Amino acid sequence: MPSLVAFNRQWNIGSDDFVFPEITEALVRISWVAFGVSVFVFHFPLACSTHNLTLQFLGLLVINVITIFLAILTAVISARGTIMDSEPRRLVPRLLYIRLPIFIAEIALTILATVHAFRSTNGGEGCDFATIARVTIVLEWFLIVTAVVGLFIVFHLTENDVEDGATIAQRSWSRRMRIFKIGQDTSMRAALDDLATLISSFFVDSDLVPSDVVAGLLLAYHSPNNQYPPVKEKENSSRPKWMNLKDAEYFLHHASCVYGWPTYILYNCGLKSIFRLFRKLQCCGRMRCAQGQSMVVEDNCCYCNTAAVVLANEARNIDLQFMSFRNRLYEVPFAVIADHDRKSIVITIRGSCSLIDLVTDLSLEDELMTVDVDQDATLSQDSEIDRRGEVRVHRGMLRSARCVFDILNKNKILNDLFISNPTYQLVVCGHSLGAGVGSLLTMLLKQEYPSVRCYAFAPPGCVISEFGQDEMEKYVMSVVSGDDIVSRMSFQSLHRLRERVFQELTACQRAKHEILIRGVYQLFFKYPWQDELSGNTFRRRLFPVSYFPGIPRPSSDSPTADLESALLTRRNSYGSANDAAANDPPPSRNPEHNKRLQLYVPGRTVYLSSQDGVTSETWIDPKCLSDVKLSVSVLSDHLPAAVQKLLSSASSSDSEIEPNPDNVEVVVTSQPV
Numbered sequence: 001m002p003s004l005v006a007f008n009r010q011w012n013i014g015s016d017d018f019v020f021p022e023i024t025e026a027l028v029r030i031s032w033v034a035f036g037v038s039v040f041v042f043h044f045p046l047a048c049s050t051h052n053l054t055l056q057f058l059g060l061l062v063i064n065v066i067t068i069f070l071a072i073l074t075a076v077i078s079a080r081g082t083i084m085d086s087e088p089r090r091l092v093p094r095l096l097y098i099r100l101p102i103f104i105a106e107i108a109l110t111i112l113a114t115v116h117a118f119r120s121t122n123g124g125e126g127c128d129f130a131t132i133a134r135v136t137i138v139l140e141w142f143l144i145v146t147a148v149v150g151l152f153i154v155f156h157l158t159e160n161d162v163e164d165g166a167t168i169a170q171r172s173w174s175r176r177m178r179i180f181k182i183g184q185d186t187s188m189r190a191a192l193d194d195l196a197t198l199i200s201s202f203f204v205d206s207d208l209v210p211s212d213v214v215a216g217l218l219l220a221y222h223s224p225n226n227q228y229p230p231v232k233e234k235e236n237s238s239r240p241k242w243m244n245l246k247d248a249e250y251f252l253h254h255a256s257c258v259y260g261w262p263t264y265i266l267y268n269c270g271l272k273s274i275f276r277l278f279r280k281l282q283c284c285g286r287m288r289c290a291q292g293q294s295m296v297v298e299d300n301c302c303y304c305n306t307a308a309v310v311l312a313n314e315a316r317n318i319d320l321q322f323m324s325f326r327n328r329l330y331e332v333p334f335a336v337i338a339d340h341d342r343k344s345i346v347i348t349i350r351g352s353c354s355l356i357d358l359v360t361d362l363s364l365e366d367e368l369m370t371v372d373v374d375q376d377a378t379l380s381q382d383s384e385i386d387r388r389g390e391v392r393v394h395r396g397m398l399r400s401a402r403c404v405f406d407i408l409n410k411n412k413i414l415n416d417l418f419i420s421n422p423t424y425q426l427v428v429c430g431h432s433l434g435a436g437v438g439s440l441l442t443m444l445l446k447q448e449y450p451s452v453r454c455y456a457f458a459p460p461g462c463v464i465s466e467f468g469q470d471e472m473e474k475y476v477m478s479v480v481s482g483d484d485i486v487s488r489m490s491f492q493s494l495h496r497l498r499e500r501v502f503q504e505l506t507a508c509q510r511a512k513h514e515i516l517i518r519g520v521y522q523l524f525f526k527y528p529w530q531d532e533l534s535g536n537t538f539r540r541r542l543f544p545v546s547y548f549p550g551i552p553r554p555s556s557d558s559p560t561a562d563l564e565s566a567l568l569t570r571r572n573s574y575g576s577a578n579d580a581a582a583n584d585p586p587p588s589r590n591p592e593h594n595k596r597l598q599l600y601v602p603g604r605t606v607y608l609s610s611q612d613g614v615t616s617e618t619w620i621d622p623k624c625l626s627d628v629k630l631s632v633s634v635l636s637d638h639l640p641a642a643v644q645k646l647l648s649s650a651s652s653s654d655s656e657i658e659p660n661p662d663n664v665e666v667v668v669t670s671q672p673v
Contacts, residue, residue, distance in 0.1 A: 012210070032139055035136060215515045218515055221523075255348050260305030277311060280307035297322075345421065391468035394599060405441060428453070436460045454476040477606065
């Protein structure tokens with residue numbers, strides 16, 4: 001299997017992962033040797049009185065020359081074979097055994113050279129050898145420290161004789177989570193343990209190291225056999241008038257502002273904006289909004305986040321009523337704003353911006369992810385929500401929503417606002433994690449505020465089960481942009497991606513370093529064989545036709561058009577060895593995950609995409625987002641700026657708002673019933 005086995009340990013690195021590190025080390029050591037030789041040539045150390053330092057310096061030069069040779073040899077052997085076939089690389093552990101005593105001798109000799117170099121003088125007039133040697137020894141220490149840090153990164157505490165793959169994976173990920181448990185309470189430690197168990201389930205019986213996963217993702221991304229659920233318009237997609245792109249674009253501003261001062265600085269780069277933010281800070285003071293005083297909970301001592309929210313909304317007629325920046329497990333920051341321009345009471349919830357938020361996001365285990373709605377004190381009173389069957393939701397998001405709900409009730413925030421603004425509309429909005437929490441908070445609020453509306457921007461793809469969607473679609477509008485990975489992320493989609501990666505790695509007949517180089521190159525540059533037919537012999541040599549599996553070599557009488565057609569139809573295939581197998585759905589090596597309940601994006605979902613500068617909107621079934629789509633924009637499409645750009649482009653071209661089924665807008669007061 002890919003993991004390196006050496007010194008009776010199974011390491012977090014493969015035997016084919018030494019190509020780039022060893023080449024880099026060889027180049028760095030060659031530079032060190034060149035610098036050391038120049039010291040001997042130009043500073044004549046034999047004429048100085050520092051003879052002990054001279055001998056030790058010569059010893060370090062010899063050790064570095066030997067290490068350079070071993071590093072190059074290790075890189076050559078490590079480049080052999082395929083990812084899943086480690087037999088051609090069986091000599092790599094032996095080379096490591098040889099390098100260990102040499103490395104220990106290098107450390108000992110460096111310590112002696114350090115002592116003599118920093119104790120001795122220059123050794124006479126015109127002799128600067130000791131001074132130059134100190135610089136060289138500092139560089140030597142840099143090499144040693146780098147090697148030691150790399151050793152700790154790839155070190156594995158699990159012994160090789162442990163046969164249970166689940167135990168190995170769980171111990172490994174639990175150990176990696178220890179650093180995040182420092183200073184955390186009991187509930188956070190338990191959540192991290194559960195998260196480690198969940199992550200380890202993706203690596204059971206696979207024995208894949210991190211670089212294998214990266215190579216597999218590149219293979220899956222460039223595979224010509226990628227098949228994703230088509231984005232189709234949902235039948236009977238009629239919707240209320242308030243579900244339109246212009247209103248969604250307006251409330252996205254509130255969802256972005258709640259991120260605080262980092263987002264303000266990001267969107268307002270410049271000394272003037274920073275100066276305005278500093279002027280607004282109140283160290284150890286109380287932050288006041290434009291027309292009164294707002295309640296702020298657990299902002300920093302200078303009220304940086306609150307100041308950023310105030311500045312970001314200077315052009316709007318708003319009042320800040322309540323802001324909570326308390327960030328604990330299942331406690332997300334949020335703000336309550338009275339927007340007088342839109343006559344709305346806005347509850348905006350922050351998305352993932354900390355380790356605690358990520359723990360809430362990634363808690364995908366069934367016991368943590370879902371909870372029976374009938375067990376919820378508020379939702380159990382709703383006779384409509386589960387009329388089709390059991391409704392299950394993301395457990396961490398529901399807990400966060402219930403926390404926000406309790407804070408609102410405890411402080412009577414909404415009641416006070418509706419007393420002074422009785423005709424205002426209640427709106428909930430959020431981005432990412434805030435979108436998921438906001439959609440579930442809407443289901444809690446709808447009992448008392450039946451016309452509550454929710455705009456969920458880039459929500460996670462694992463919020464609510466299918467049986468809860470009918471009721472959720474009345475109150476929640478979700479906006480998904482491009483290839484956003486978060487909106488496609490669920491327990492099932494991640495497992496299917498895992499199986500695709502493993503299938504690609506098993507079928508691949510290329511070395512890992514070749515996959516990484518060519519895969520990364522193709523991510524950012526145009527395909528090098530596009531100019532092959534125009535006489536570019538250099539690229540033809542770099543990427544020969546044999547590089548593409550399954551494409552026959554052209555004969556002397558074969559037309560050029562046939563070769564062009566083959567290259568265009570197979571242009572992404574640089575790793576898969578068996579197309580027939582790739583066309584089949586990946587077999588699940590862990591069928592238990594198929595028994596888990598599938599969760600989806602909440603509410604009515606509008607999908608925004610841009611092609612050739614034209615932005616299109618499609619109201620889709622959330623099942624279209626059931627698989628992770630690999631592309632270079634899976635992360636950038638999730639950012640608020642990307643959603644804002646697509647919303648602005650789509651809303652500007654969308655001049656008509658589709659009415660509801662009866663062409664009548666039903667207006668219901670937002671006051672408590």
